[in-house]
Amino acid sequence: MPPKVAIVDYGTGNLNSVKRSLDILGVSSVVTANPGDISAAERIILPGVGHFGKAMENLRRLDLIETLNRVVLGERKPILGICLGMELMTEKSEEGNAAGLGWFPAEIVKFRISETRGFKIPHMGWNRIKVKKESALMRNIPETAEFYFVHSYHLKVRDEADVLNETEYGASFPSAIERDNIFGVQYHPEKSHDAGLRLLENFVGI
Amino acid sequence: MFRPRVIPVLLLKELGLVKSVGFRAHRYIGDPINAVRIFNDLKADELVFLDIEASRQGRLISLDFVRTVGEEARMPFAVGGGIRAISDIGAVINAGAEKVVINTYAGQCPGFIREASDAFGETTIVVCIDVKKSFFKGRTTWVLGGTKSTGFTPVDFARLMEVNGAGELIIQSIDHDGRMGGYNIDLISSVSSAVNIPVVALGGAGSIEDLRAGYRRGGANGLAAGSLFVYQGKRRGVLINYPDKKDLVFE
Numbered sequence: 001m002p003p004k005v006a007i008v009d010y011g012t013g014n015l016n017s018v019k020r021s022l023d024i025l026g027v028s029s030v031v032t033a034n035p036g037d038i039s040a041a042e043r044i045i046l047p048g049v050g051h052f053g054k055a056m057e058n059l060r061r062l063d064l065i066e067t068l069n070r071v072v073l074g075e076r077k078p079i080l081g082i083c084l085g086m087e088l089m090t091e092k093s094e095e096g097n098a099a100g101l102g103w104f105p106a107e108i109v110k111f112r113i114s115e116t117r118g119f120k121i122p123h124m125g126w127n128r129i130k131v132k133k134e135s136a137l138m139r140n141i142p143e144t145a146e147f148y149f150v151h152s153y154h155l156k157v158r159d160e161a162d163v164l165n166e167t168e169y170g171a172s173f174p175s176a177i178e179r180d181n182i183f184g185v186q187y188h189p190e191k192s193h194d195a196g197l198r199l200l201e202n203f204v205g206i
Numbered sequence: 207m208f209r210p211r212v213i214p215v216l217l218l219k220e221l222g223l224v225k226s227v228g229f230r231a232h233r234y235i236g237d238p239i240n241a242v243r244i245f246n247d248l249k250a251d252e253l254v255f256l257d258i259e260a261s262r263q264g265r266l267i268s269l270d271f272v273r274t275v276g277e278e279a280r281m282p283f284a285v286g287g288g289i290r291a292i293s294d295i296g297a298v299i300n301a302g303a304e305k306v307v308i309n310t311y312a313g314q315c316p317g318f319i320r321e322a323s324d325a326f327g328e329t330t331i332v333v334c335i336d337v338k339k340s341f342f343k344g345r346t347t348w349v350l351g352g353t354k355s356t357g358f359t360p361v362d363f364a365r366l367m368e369v370n371g372a373g374e375l376i377i378q379s380i381d382h383d384g385r386m387g388g389y390n391i392d393l394i395s396s397v398s399s400a401v402n403i404p405v406v407a408l409g410g411a412g413s414i415e416d417l418r419a420g421y422r423r424g425g426a427n428g429l430a431a432g433s434l435f436v437y438q439g440k441r442r443g444v445l446i447n448y449p450d451k452k453d454l455v456f457e
Binding site: 014016017020021049050051113119120121122123124125126127148150151152168169188191193194 | 251
């Protein structure tokens with residue numbers, strides 16, 4: 001049987017911590033850039049830390065965009081984007097002025113110190129999330145749970161119905177989005193202790 | 207609701223965990239991987255590992271060590287020790303770290319921070335600024351484990367690092383290291399008010415009250431310490447510890 005989760009390796013760091021979290025949950029996974037592995041898995045995780053423009057270049061160079069579009073939009077397999085992985089699911093980003101996968105009518109913009117009322121940028125550290133809609137991804141995650149954030153860019157959505165979580169950092173910004181089988185979180189569940197493991201467990205169980 | 211991070215900083219010497227006073231008198235504390243497991247159980251916010259001999263020995267921190275930490279740590283961690291090439295950063299990140307900490311090479315070659323930030327994104331690049339006061343030069347920043355002054359004042363060097371794309375600064379007072387009498391609040395606040403990127407206070411914290419002062423009076427976004435998290439009591443018995451979340455009220 002193929003591994004249940006394919007963790008897409010497109011040349012950014014931080015893949016092993018996602019794999020390690022799934023190991024703790026007893027869920028089989030593979031870190032891969034192989035279209036065959038991605039097609040064979042039941043769930044896909046698009047992780048990532050790094051530069052938006054370079055990440056899209058890597059996906060293109062590895063010939064993964066067509067595979068991802070087919071599996072996610074055609075076969076409607078659940079996919080979870082983490083941090084940069086979530087950002088790539090939008091139409092474009094100010095980071096490198098590059099186009100994204102375009103799965104959400106949304107874009108990624110830089111935090112501006114004027115908007116965050118003096119809060120330092122990057123937003124680095126633990127913060128709470130406000131759940132904006134009913135979702136299997138949020139099951140059994142208490143309101144007081146904290147998640148680890150590290151980002152200089154944030155989501156700007158055109159369709160409020162996509163917003164799953166909101167977070168306050170000087171101003172409020174969307175910190176997770178969900179539409180059909182596509183989930184994206186700005187924070188790092190793989191680095192967020194028990195609440196993060198719960199979220200990953202929920203994703204695998206969707 | 208955002209709150210400052212509370213960060214144990216773990217010093218490595220020959221892959222053992224050690225703790226210093228004033229960057230000297232290193233005492234052996236124990237096995238670093240065991241410490242990671244304890245900090246997992248105690249739900250620490252973040253960890254920093256610094257190989258304090260790497261730069262002076264002209265080598266990079268052990269990647270096998272970073273990999274082992276990466277397999278164990280259930281929180282984010284940053285790693286420093288002898289980083290002086292883009293490929294070093296890639297290797298440390300691929301081994302599992304979230305961020306790299308650069309001290310010596312940032313002082314020797316400030317332009318390297320620009321290159322590193324462009325290659326990996328600013329959120330990956332942390333610059334550790336070691337500060338010491340000397341009779342002739344006043345307060346300046348130091349490299350190579352506190353053995354060589356750069357001649358920069360802390361605020362000038364912090365601004366230079368911000369302009370070069372650093373995502374975060376650790377401001378460490380060598381004079382306060384291991385004393386457990388409180389941070390150098392004046393130093394921390396002078397730097398944190400001079401830059402728009404997060405500042406982590408390090409050097410001198412001996413109590414939760416000291417951490418609070420680092421946030422309230424120092425304006426730090428992260429509160430780091432060594433001794434506080436590896437010692438217990440006046441006699442400094444070795445005991446890996448971390449405050450309970452309910453005791454960490456900052457507002």
